[in-house]
Amino acid sequence: DVVMTQSPLSLPVTLGQPASISCRSSQSLVHSNGNTYLNWFQQRPGQSPRRLIYKVSNRDSGVPDRFSGSGSGTDFTLKISRVEAEDVGVYYCMQGSHWPLTFGQGTKVEIK
Amino acid sequence: EVQLVESGGGLVQPGGSLRLSCAASGFTFSDYYMDWVRQAPGKGLEWVGRIRNKANSYTTEYAASVKGRFTISRDDSKNSLYLQMNSLKTEDTAVYYCARDSGGSGDSWGQGTLVTVSS
Numbered sequence: 001d002v003v004m005t006q007s008p009l010s011l012p013v014t015l016g017q018p019a020s021i022s023c024r025s026s027q028s029l030v031h032s033n034g035n036t037y038l039n040w041f042q043q044r045p046g047q048s049p050r051r052l053i054y055k056v057s058n059r060d061s062g063v064p065d066r067f068s069g070s071g072s073g074t075d076f077t078l079k080i081s082r083v084e085a086e087d088v089g090v091y092y093c094m095q096g097s098h099w100p101l102t103f104g105q106g107t108k109v110e111i112k
Numbered sequence: 113e114v115q116l117v118e119s120g121g122g123l124v125q126p127g128g129s130l131r132l133s134c135a136a137s138g139f140t141f142s143d144y145y146m147d148w149v150r151q152a153p154g155k156g157l158e159w160v161g162r163i164r165n166k167a168n169s170y171t172t173e174y175a176a177s178v179k180g181r182f183t184i185s186r187d188d189s190k191n192s193l194y195l196q197m198n199s200l201k202t203e204d205t206a207v208y209y210c211a212r213d214s215g216g217s218g219d220s221w222g223q224g225t226l227v228t229v230s231s
Contacts, residue, residue, distance in 0.1 A: 001176075037216040041157070048223055049149075049157060054215040092157055096216035100175045101147075101159040 037096030121225030134210030
């Protein structure tokens with residue numbers, strides 16, 4: 001199975017400051033069809049997960065543009081340009097290129 | 113508006129069975145692949161399985177942890193997705209979410225239904 005490793009696991013941030021989460025996969029996420037199926041999800045406290053980013057850098061509809069995704073191969077990053085209070089929660093990366101699909105452990109974002 | 117509503121969760125003894133349902137609305141259900149994802153209490157997300165659409169012969173994929181015990185099915189005439197869970201273990205205790213697959217992962221999720229496996 002592809003192991004997804006996130007860092008840090010806990011991220012205290014100051015409101016208005018940037019934040020960055022790293023996700024590394026144990027093997028390349030380039031699919032045989034040429035796409036890279038690396039996704040980012042946000043789970044606010046008490047809520048269902050919500051997808052923010054798909055295929056590395058594509059923002060889902062309604063996702064604020066302060067969220068951005070980047071990376072290639074095995075190294076990926078989710079960046080929040082200016083953290084807002086509503087961004088508190090746990091963030092997961094997930095790979096969809098290899099079976100079985102696998103998630104990272106999650107990164108808990110909290111306000112300092 | 114896309115809506116996914118899970119139901120069927122509850123308390124079941126180890127070794128027992130349970131069938132979860134997911135009612136979909138707001139989109140053409142038959143066009144989409146669908147996923148089940150679970151989350152044990154206080155833990156992270158675990159993908160359970162996927163069912164493809166009719167055009168792809170309703171084929172399925174499963175996580176190793178549930179393969180042979182869980183079965184995913186769908187009824188496009190009822191806009192419904194199902195998860196039949198047999199031989200349940202205490203480690204299957206989790207909130208189970210259904211999700212619509214788009215772009216290779218779940219772009220819309222339900223609110224989840226809690227399954228507790230305990231004697």
